[in-house]
Amino acid sequence: MVKALERHRDGREWLASIVVWSAAALVTATFCWLLGDILWHGLSHLSWTFLTAPPRNAGREGGIGPILVSTALILGVCLGVSVPLGVGTAVLLAEFTTDASLFGRLTRRSLDVLSGVPSIVFGLFGNVFFCKTLGLGFSILSGGLTLACMVLPILIRSTEEGFRAVPAGYRLSAAALGLSRTTTLFHLLLPAAVPGLLVGLVLGVGRAMAETAALIFTSGYVDRMPESLLDSGRALSIHIFDLSMNVSGGDANAYASALVLVVLLLAINRTASWLAEHWLHRRIITI
Amino acid sequence: MDKCLALFMLKKYAALVAISMAALMSVPASAGGQATAADQLTGKLVITGASTLAPLIGEIGKRFESLHPNVRIDVQSGGSSRGVADTRQGLADIGMVSRAMKDDERDLSAFPVARDGVCPILHQENPVQALTDEQIVEIYTGKISNWKLVGGKDAPITVVNKADGRSTLEVFLQYFKLKNVEVKAQVVIGDNEQGVKTVAGNRNAIGYVSIGTAEYDAIHGVPIKLLPIGGVAASTENVRTGVFPLSRPLHLVTRITPSGLAKAFIEYAQSKAVHDLISQQYFVPLAH
Amino acid sequence: MTSSASNTLSRWPTDRLLLWLLRGAAAIAGAIVVLIVAFLVLEALPVLRHVGVARFFTDPSWHPAEGFYNLTPMLWGTVFAMVGSVLVATPLGILSAVFCHYYAPPAVARPYRWLIELLAGIPSVVYGFWGLVVLVPLIGAIHPPGPSLLAGIVILTIMILPTIALMADASLAIVPQQYLRGAAALGLPRWATIRGVVFPAAKSGLCTGVILETGRAIGETMAILMVCGNVVQTPHSLFDPIRTLTANIALEMAYALGDHRAALFVSGLVLMGMIAALVAAADWISHGRIYG
Numbered sequence: 001m002v003k004a005l006e007r008h009r010d011g012r013e014w015l016a017s018i019v020v021w022s023a024a025a026l027v028t029a030t031f032c033w034l035l036g037d038i039l040w041h042g043l044s045h046l047s048w049t050f051l052t053a054p055p056r057n058a059g060r061e062g063g064i065g066p067i068l069v070s071t072a073l074i075l076g077v078c079l080g081v082s083v084p085l086g087v088g089t090a091v092l093l094a095e096f097t098t099d100a101s102l103f104g105r106l107t108r109r110s111l112d113v114l115s116g117v118p119s120i121v122f123g124l125f126g127n128v129f130f131c132k133t134l135g136l137g138f139s140i141l142s143g144g145l146t147l148a149c150m151v152l153p154i155l156i157r158s159t160e161e162g163f164r165a166v167p168a169g170y171r172l173s174a175a176a177l178g179l180s181r182t183t184t185l186f187h188l189l190l191p192a193a194v195p196g197l198l199v200g201l202v203l204g205v206g207r208a209m210a211e212t213a214a215l216i217f218t219s220g221y222v223d224r225m226p227e228s229l230l231d232s233g234r235a236l237s238i239h240i241f242d243l244s245m246n247v248s249g250g251d252a253n254a255y256a257s258a259l260v261l262v263v264l265l266l267a268i269n270r271t272a273s274w275l276a277e278h279w280l281h282r283r284i285i286t287i
Numbered sequence: 288m289d290k291c292l293a294l295f296m297l298k299k300y301a302a303l304v305a306i307s308m309a310a311l312m313s314v315p316a317s318a319g320g321q322a323t324a325a326d327q328l329t330g331k332l333v334i335t336g337a338s339t340l341a342p343l344i345g346e347i348g349k350r351f352e353s354l355h356p357n358v359r360i361d362v363q364s365g366g367s368s369r370g371v372a373d374t375r376q377g378l379a380d381i382g383m384v385s386r387a388m389k390d391d392e393r394d395l396s397a398f399p400v401a402r403d404g405v406c407p408i409l410h411q412e413n414p415v416q417a418l419t420d421e422q423i424v425e426i427y428t429g430k431i432s433n434w435k436l437v438g439g440k441d442a443p444i445t446v447v448n449k450a451d452g453r454s455t456l457e458v459f460l461q462y463f464k465l466k467n468v469e470v471k472a473q474v475v476i477g478d479n480e481q482g483v484k485t486v487a488g489n490r491n492a493i494g495y496v497s498i499g500t501a502e503y504d505a506i507h508g509v510p511i512k513l514l515p516i517g518g519v520a521a522s523t524e525n526v527r528t529g530v531f532p533l534s535r536p537l538h539l540v541t542r543i544t545p546s547g548l549a550k551a552f553i554e555y556a557q558s559k560a561v562h563d564l565i566s567q568q569y570f571v572p573l574a575h
Numbered sequence: 576m577t578s579s580a581s582n583t584l585s586r587w588p589t590d591r592l593l594l595w596l597l598r599g600a601a602a603i604a605g606a607i608v609v610l611i612v613a614f615l616v617l618e619a620l621p622v623l624r625h626v627g628v629a630r631f632f633t634d635p636s637w638h639p640a641e642g643f644y645n646l647t648p649m650l651w652g653t654v655f656a657m658v659g660s661v662l663v664a665t666p667l668g669i670l671s672a673v674f675c676h677y678y679a680p681p682a683v684a685r686p687y688r689w690l691i692e693l694l695a696g697i698p699s700v701v702y703g704f705w706g707l708v709v710l711v712p713l714i715g716a717i718h719p720p721g722p723s724l725l726a727g728i729v730i731l732t733i734m735i736l737p738t739i740a741l742m743a744d745a746s747l748a749i750v751p752q753q754y755l756r757g758a759a760a761l762g763l764p765r766w767a768t769i770r771g772v773v774f775p776a777a778k779s780g781l782c783t784g785v786i787l788e789t790g791r792a793i794g795e796t797m798a799i800l801m802v803c804g805n806v807v808q809t810p811h812s813l814f815d816p817i818r819t820l821t822a823n824i825a826l827e828m829a830y831a832l833g834d835h836r837a838a839l840f841v842s843g844l845v846l847m848g849m850i851a852a853l854v855a856a857a858d859w860i861s862h863g864r865i866y867g
Contacts (some may be wrong), residue, residue, distance in 0.1 A: 119795075
């Protein structure tokens, strides 16, 4: 009887193994198909001139230099606004509000609703609020601020999860030692919560770079090198959209731009990961 | 944040001052009789509207900027209606509209800059070579639903229509005297390239797109073919000579009679100097 | 949970400053949704006033040019696409995370994680383009026309998978080591540990991941526009083309004026209502436990 139970359990384990490996294989295969497609079509058009020259002939020729600069600026504005706001809110929700507090509940619910707002609605909202009401016009600043709104819920929710994961022991020990809440936060809790923050950052940067509909109405379509944050600048995702859907014969450069975007993302993710590991997390020595 | 903004603004003004100084010191060489006026053109034009026109006006804008270094032409996308609305509200200096002007848009001044034809497209491997107007109407209203009824293979027809409000749709419906409620489509698309890719990926599809887009793609190896209408082959050449029946004008619009920079730009866009740019984007320059 | 959360009194002045700064940040974050809803309501008011809410669900069809504003087929399209993609992506994503932590050798787990992180950032345009050029003809070969609910579900699944996979990955990482050691000490085999010990411990993170991915699925615009066919009809099979509310806004906003434009904002409000309902349902089902 025991042997039969053991066999049943082993069978289940074996089945679980198969299912998990197949799931991973399926996911890997699909993504490799997609990435392979981009690589195959885009690699031949990549060159140093492509990365630095301005676009010509509606983007069919030339490169994406000014567009990379605009994208970097938009991302910079987005992260510069959303990271402090996001981490601050997450800290408040995780550390300074009880689970029963109305403020905490309302904020979390509204953030969840915010995470589901369609990108086009953000674009329209950004256009009316940032471009018209605040008078920023079509600009990198408007685009970055709109993206910050989109990225906030993801950042906040994952950072909050990161904070919840920190063992209560840390806080209790800090209180026992007489440390102020601020010191506990900056020296103990933030470094310990870094994995959650990192996931939020990676997902947020991903979402920001991937956005098209929100940026068309806010940071605009101009593919000139931007001279200030108030200039309109075309983001890489919009350039890819224009080349593949609006300009005939733009496919080749669309693929090359997509490849550049993928490589850029890889670089950003790896850098963020490395920074988080070596700079913040290492402060904590876990037993 | 504020400090960074201030620094950026400073850089921008410094750059503009430097450029103006350089421009003032160099001898401008401009075409036409605008030699003295060219140096003094400064400012920024914001142009919004149809995404079909945006690449073309962007290119014209770049050439205009190279002739007048103090000028900035910012072209934004967003659709013909946005072009009209923004121009009316003063949020844009010039609007781009990719269709004939409607009756309720008489308050705007419209300046045609090019023409574009619209033609049906099929997959290259579809044996059907031509369709009569009645056949196209019946296919689009769902009365004919299999290619064998018009001389093709025995396969169901996938009808590709454009989304409501698009100018290509309106031109198409107007010519074939249809209303959008009567059209029974299996796929609805937004931009021209989406239409081309949909038809290229489906051997039994029929759609209609701008001739410029279709011609460019067909020449560059995309597996589509353009159908003639009323016996006239679909080509930008035929649209230019006026023989091809289905075409739409592309306009720049302003709220009041344009003056200064806007006037100079519109005149430039309508001049012979940009005919090569218009042909490069596969539109048809207007004869003067 | 955090024992200090209820103690907001503190001797240190920096703590009070910090608290007010944090409250300010949270207020801004919370206010954004309110602003967006206010914006949508303002823009939608004109049509709500002359046409009334009921007609948005009872008109014969969606043809704004003729004055018909029925949103129901598109609502079904959104719901089916979302449900389908979440049902497929959630197990795949969670199993991916399980794979990374418990089944894969470290040399495989790291590149796998990098792959998923990369995929979180690929623009929807690229997914849509790939879908249009590769997936749609494939589906069309099986059953015309090709652009369909199925294509939408597949593309959406691929797009939301990284969200759930990464969140699940992070939540599995924070399961305390003692739990796993305890399970090993009891002699539990791998899958039993995962199912019985790890999942309940990681529950809150997993649920957050599901909510975030559902939000993404509802809100996706560009890719759906390119692969779903955009025909306004209630789908009766996986191969029917559909139009979602988001694709509708994207397609028609560029060319809509007056009542038509306001009607598009009404569909935006309907979407927000749907999300709010889902969040409320999730909250009620878990009796607030997912937030604790």
